[in-house]
Amino acid sequence: MSSTTPPNIPAPFREHVRLRRRSWYWLTPAIALGLFVCVMGSILWWLDARDDAQRYGTLVRDVDWAQQSMRLRMLAARDRIGALGRDLVRTNMNEGRFLDDARELLTEHPEIIHVAWLDADRRAQWISTPERRASQSFRMSTPGVSDPGAVMAFEIARNEHRPTYSRPYQGQYNEVYVDLYLPVFQNERFLGNLAAVYSVDSMLQQLIPQETGRKYKVSILDGEDRTLVSSSSRADKAAVNAYEVPLDPPGNGMVLRAHAYRTTTETSQTMLVWVVVSLSAVIIWSLLALWRHTRFRSQAEEALIAETGFRRAMENAILTGMRVIDMEGRITYVNPAFCRMMGWNESDLIGRAPPYPYWPQGDHEAQQRAIDMLLSGNAPSSGFEMEAQRRDGSIYWTRMYVSPLLDQRGVQTGWMTSMTDITEPKRIREALAAAHERFMTVLEGLDDAISVTAESAKGSELLFANKTYRRVLGSQATGHDELSAGRRGRFTDEAIEVYSSSTQRWFEVRHRMLQWSDGRRVRMQVARDITERRASEEASRAQQEKIQLTSRLITMGEMASSLAHELNQPLTAIANYSMGVVALVRAGVTDSTKLLPALEKTTAQAERAGMIIRRIREFVKRSEPKRKRVNLLTIVDNAVGFAGIDSRPKRIDIVKKIPEQLPDVLADPILIEQVLLNLLKNGLEAMQETAGRELLVEANLREDMVEVAVTDTGHGLGDPERLFEPFYSTKPEGMGMGLNICRTIIEFHHGRLWAEPNPDGGTIFRFTLPWVRPLVATGPAQEQESAPKELTE
Incomplete structure (x- = not known):
């Protein structure tokens, strides 16, 4: 019998369960229990929330009052020290009077343990202290051992002309201090700072109201949330409430924090709450016992039907084909998914022995070997693939997993097999394998050397290299690193040319960052032999x-x-x-x-x-082209001097308009002179038969370039598109290389050469050259530093 059929349940039993489901009298204890729990829980929650809100409100008011008290006291002390500084400048105070005023200040403000006058070099001139043991904490008196925070506060007060508090620092006896620096100026001249050293422990004892200190654990913390001083050693975790406010002054992230703990009155209230909770628990327990006794039989009666329904639903919902065969290979159970997968009904499969109806025709021998391997217990735990044939004759692939089927005594009664349709995944896997093979064939056939590396603890790890890379650069990552040419950390698609000393060849290299199959960031390199x-x-x-x-x-x-x-x-x-x-x-x-x-x-x-x-x-x-800082006016004068040999017989004037403030350019003077002379000669030849007898040479500054223009009034441009082509000339005896060479020279200098029509007739030839900033010191190093960035890279 198939297990898809639930076991038979007696009809009187099923009717009894149905009647008990319809009866709701047993819900009365549950309803009473729920109401009781909700009412008592709400009352207790409301009382506790009200008490917490009152306690927290009291804590906030007390801490705010303590903070305001500290602020007013510290501001009063700062004003008193400021008045002392003004008296120091106005009355030319001596040391005795300073110490008298300082002692009076220390008496009024016991939280201050030092008052000192520091000169502009941070040397302590006068120091007033109420107790000799604390003089060791005055660390700013010697600049070599001063606290960095105190030195920074000293400099801020000096530079920004305002009172400045230092960050808290620890003294020799583990005491924590804060310095106040008030700058003293006379006629805008910095004389020094009046320094007051606050003991943070004294601040807590003297500035916090005593009532607040008794009620709470009050602490002062620095900007990194570290406790500097505290009024109690009780653990913070035991507090029921905590509240903090910033302390400004002294600022620097210092915080005043108070923790509130339960009092004796609150403990008594808590005990009353627990008594109520205990009595409620007894009542709840009795109600639960009654309700549990009422529900016990109903749950036991429903368990059988629920279990049966669950098993049936699971069989119908599962998508994996499940099959059970006995020790001889006979099918004893199949689930609906197995029937849908094979296209056969359950009645057609139950009791069948090999060969099964879903075995493909002509493949029974291989299928029999698979079933023999299964029955002998040698089936692999990872499963195995096999072909199957549906009732309509279509063939598909499945993957079968096998496990032994044991009864309640632990005796094996057969084999449980699970089958999944892997036709589509198998097709996709084979397609991916074929695509990967084609892709690898293309990569291996490329003439470019392609490699992928990743950083590891031992250096670069070569993850992939095609055939060309292995043939030219070897099978290690050293070739990849050599061609990286120091470009780690700034990979782009821009191509760079790199010389490989190991292979003695030039490569055009491109880099790109990729995410590898395991999620790592890797570097892909494509190198072409050039x-x-x-x-x-x-x-x-x-x-x-x-x-x-x-x-x-x-x-x-x-x-x-x-x-x-x-x-x-x-x-x-x-x-x-x-x-x-x-x-x-x-x-x-x-x-x-x-x-x-x-x-x-x-x-x-x-x-x-x-x-x-x-x-x-x-x-x-x-000679080889040598770019250097040159004066453009000198180059123009030389070129005009040469061109003057031809211009004078032709009665053509060469006019120069060069500003005297024009900056120098970075160029080879001979090459630029050749370009300018060629343009001047072209202008002279174009103006032989025209009325205009003036050839203009001018230069102007255009952002980061110097623009030179040669303007003639000749016959104009014939074919502007072909003007700079090699071997193209408008002169019968011309070679057609002059302007092409001129453009090459200008582009070598990172400039541009072009021609445009002259509105008054003729042609204007313009070219640009990078200019360099004026030198601030002599020497080649400074001259190189003053060159534009693109020329020095």
């Missing part, structure tokens, strides 16, 4: 430098004829002045006043020729 790209960039940079040198040489070739004319003038002047001096000497003139002007002019013309030659050599000389 060694060949770096080599190509270096070769391109070298080629660019060659092009720049070629451009300068071409420029010098174009300037050769004009340069010859420029040098001919000083040489001709030198020859003429020399011939004049020779003629004067031959004529017998030896007066130096007549010869000296001609010789000075000869020297000036020689220096002029030498300057032209030096500028040409510096312009043509090839």
Whole structure:
């Protein structure tokens, strides 16, 4: 018989239970009991709550009064000390009078144990104390051993011109003190502080009303909730009420706290309450005994039906298929979930022996091995998977767990099996495994080295590394750490270029923080080998430098004829002045006043020729770009000087508008001079056939950049979009590399070069350079510090 059918219950018994359920006469004791408990509990609660409220209100009033009393006394003492300070400045008080006034103050305020006059260096000049034993606690007299809190209060009083209390500190004899510092000034000059040392224990004894001290345990606590002094040693946990208020003065988080304890009167009231409670308990016990006797049989009668109904509900609600087989493999019990899972009725399964109707066709041999393993007791405790076939022929996967079935005597009568449908979880698991395999295939096939590390007690722990990482950097976390390049703690998606000394290769590295499967924060690193790209960039940079040198040489070739004319003038002047001096000497003139002007002019013309030659050599000389602090006006003067060789024959004036207050720039003067000269030459060539004969060079400050503009009135821009493309030129004989090189140079200096139409006709070329702050001291270190941040990183 299936256990899904409850055991038979006699009909007279069921009718008796039904009649007793309908009868409510036995509820009378329960109702009386409930009313009694509620009324007595409410009365006792109300009385206790009223007493607590009265006690707490009294505690609050007493503590507030004590706090106000302490505040008024301390303010009076502070005013008295302030008056002493004013007398000290106004009457030029001597030590004797100071000590007399201080002793009077100590008599009026016994909570103060010291009054002292400290000079500006915190040295105690005059000290007044009522008792010699307490002088050891005056710790501020020697600056080297002063309490840090007292020193801080001294400085605050001095700097903020106001009375200041120190934090509580402990003296030599475990006594706690608080210092009051009142600054004394004469004509805005700080003379020192009047210091008063309060004994916290004396404050509790002298400033708290005696009635409050007798009724409560009164304590003074510091800002960290530590008890400084207390009027009693009773435990705080035994208190029925507690209340605290801040003490200001002295402030610094100090608190006045009072604990209230039960009195003798309250204890007597408590005993009366317990007597009432005891009598009520006796009545309740008698009512409960009667009610329990009434309910006992009813509960016993309902237990059988409740248990049967519960078991039936559990069988119908459980989603796991339960099956019982005897020691020979015959099915003796199945629950409804098992029937729904297999698609067979209970009558079709009970009593069946292997092969079972839900075994798949063609798989009986494997199923028989599984049932033999089960009957022999060798089934794994973690369960095992098996296929099953529904009545409609569909196949699905289940997981079966097996446990022995014992009767009430402990004898095994069969096996209990539980089965769950794992078709969908198995499909998801296999799909996840396939997806993981595809993902790992992609990662392993990437040319980038991907690694994931986590911090551990032994250093970095390598959690994952793809094939490229293992091939290039090995199977340890050292390669990951090497490429981190000191960027721990600031990981972003920004790519950085790092050189690996172990592999002698360059990598483009990206970092990102991730959350690992176990919840840890880990670092993912993607490194791409860019060694060949770096080599190509270096070769391109070298080629660019060659092009720049070629451009300068071409420029010098174009300037050769004009340069010859420029040098001919000083040489001709030198020859003429020399011939004049020779003629004067031959004529017998030896007066130096007549010869000296001609010789000075000869020297000036020689220096002029030498300057032209030096500028040409510096312009043509090839060197590595070296950025340094330079004056932009000097660069403009040199470039204009070169361009003047071409501008004078063309009758074009070069006008400079450079502010004298313009800050220096951080640049290579030769490269910037080449850029400016190229722009000036382009302007001169564009203005050959125009009416405008003025080429303007100006500079202005734009936030953190200096902007230089070259404005011509030439034929204007032809194709602005292609202006900076390599090998694009508007001149028939041009190479098309000049502006492209100029842009490269300016971008190397962290600036920008662009062109825009001139509203009056022609073109305006503008470029920017970072400026540096004026130096505050000489030396390369200061110059580097004055550079903008982006240029020094």
